[in-house]
Amino acid sequence: MPNTKSDKSVGPADWTLIAKLSELNAQRPLLAVTLNERKYVLFQNENGELGLIGRHCPHRGADLFYGRLEDNGIRCPFHGWHFDRSGQCVEQPAEPEGSEMFKAIKVPMVELKVEGDNIFALAQ
Numbered sequence: 001m002p003n004t005k006s007d008k009s010v011g012p013a014d015w016t017l018i019a020k021l022s023e024l025n026a027q028r029p030l031l032a033v034t035l036n037e038r039k040y041v042l043f044q045n046e047n048g049e050l051g052l053i054g055r056h057c058p059h060r061g062a063d064l065f066y067g068r069l070e071d072n073g074i075r076c077p078f079h080g081w082h083f084d085r086s087g088q089c090v091e092q093p094a095e096p097e098g099s100e101m102f103k104a105i106k107v108p109m110v111e112l113k114v115e116g117d118n119i120f121a122l123a124q
């Protein structure tokens with residue numbers, strides 16, 4: 001069962017504190033986050049950049065919380081669709097070579113900002 005973070009509204013108008021940088025596990029920097037009753041995964045890519053994207057894969061709904069962090073994104077644990085931190089699908093391994101269907105697939109993403117140890121999401 002993932003450690004799910006809940007909404008913690010603080011600070012300026014539309015920004016919501018969702019987690020602390022220090023909460024991200026160095027081995028697997030990924031947290032399940034609920035924001036305005038919507039489910040997301042917060043992750044840090046290999047470049048140290050954060051992403052907050054929809055938690056459920058648009059293919060068959062697999063939980064991206066259990067995905068693999070690789071190539072600066074999350075790979076779905078079911079059929080391997082790969083998403084970057086903007087929520088854009090960047091690869092579909094089972095599609096025929098040359099297919100560009102992935103370009104039309106995107107999961108929701110939420111803008112983030114970091115102040116000190118605090119990670120804020122732009123509430124929608």
Ligand code: FES
Nearest residue numbers: 057059060076079
């Ligand atoms: S459910 Fe995610 S790739 Fe199929």
